[in-house]
Amino acid sequence: MPTLKKLDSVERNKIADQLRRGRTHDQKRNWGTSYSSGIKGPSLFPIHDVVPILNKLVESKKTKPRILDLGCTEGRCLKELFGVFGNKLEYHGMSLARFNEWKKTNSETNNYLNFRVGHAEALGNYFKKNHFDVIRSSLAIAHSNNLAKAIQEVRKVLKKGGLFIFSDDRVPTQKEIPGFSILDVQHFGFSKSIILKKIN
Ligand SMILES: C[S@@+](CC[C@H](N)C(=O)[O-])C[C@H]1O[C@@H](n2cnc3c(N)ncnc32)[C@H](O)[C@@H]1O
Numbered sequence: 001m002p003t004l005k006k007l008d009s010v011e012r013n014k015i016a017d018q019l020r021r022g023r024t025h026d027q028k029r030n031w032g033t034s035y036s037s038g039i040k041g042p043s044l045f046p047i048h049d050v051v052p053i054l055n056k057l058v059e060s061k062k063t064k065p066r067i068l069d070l071g072c073t074e075g076r077c078l079k080e081l082f083g084v085f086g087n088k089l090e091y092h093g094m095s096l097a098r099f100n101e102w103k104k105t106n107s108e109t110n111n112y113l114n115f116r117v118g119h120a121e122a123l124g125n126y127f128k129k130n131h132f133d134v135i136r137s138s139l140a141i142a143h144s145n146n147l148a149k150a151i152q153e154v155r156k157v158l159k160k161g162g163l164f165i166f167s168d169d170r171v172p173t174q175k176e177i178p179g180f181s182i183l184d185v186q187h188f189g190f191s192k193s194i195i196l197k198k199i200n
Pocket of ligand 1: 070071072073076077094095096097118119120121137138139140141143144145
């Protein structure tokens, strides 16, 4: 289970400032609000991108693989994954705002999912280092106003060899993602699904 570090007022103010700057950044790009928006209807990036990866992990690992859905909104992706893997995985979801649907989603999954509010750029404050096998972020981390920093926070809490699968409209250069290699890029219209592997 994640270890929560109690945040002092300086850290809380820093995160609040990141939230404000993130929203301004989104407004400048004419992106919809990233704070509490969910997406209705079929998911643009369905879970098929992670299912084969998780299948391999479940088969090869002695311990339960841990997945984080970063920017999980109401928890739809985690619920779908629970439908496939049941209690063979440990599931975590995080968003910038608390979603009323989290309670309902959890009641439909034997209360097996862990949800929390948090900011991608402060991931290391919420979870232990080297904690997750897979982190997925569909239409979420790209909202960050400091993507390079957010990706390095992802790296902190990802295990060595762990995978980060995220969508953005641009593939980062190798210089922007030290400690990762690019495993795969798939194109979906205006956006891309990018798979990074933590290499050291
Ligand atoms: C467009 S929705 C994501 C949709 C969802 N992942 C899906 O595939 O249906 C954006 C979500 O990302 C979260 N988000 C945006 N920026 C974030 C950040 N910097 N850190 C954590 N969550 C963030 C928002 O709170 C929101 O829940």
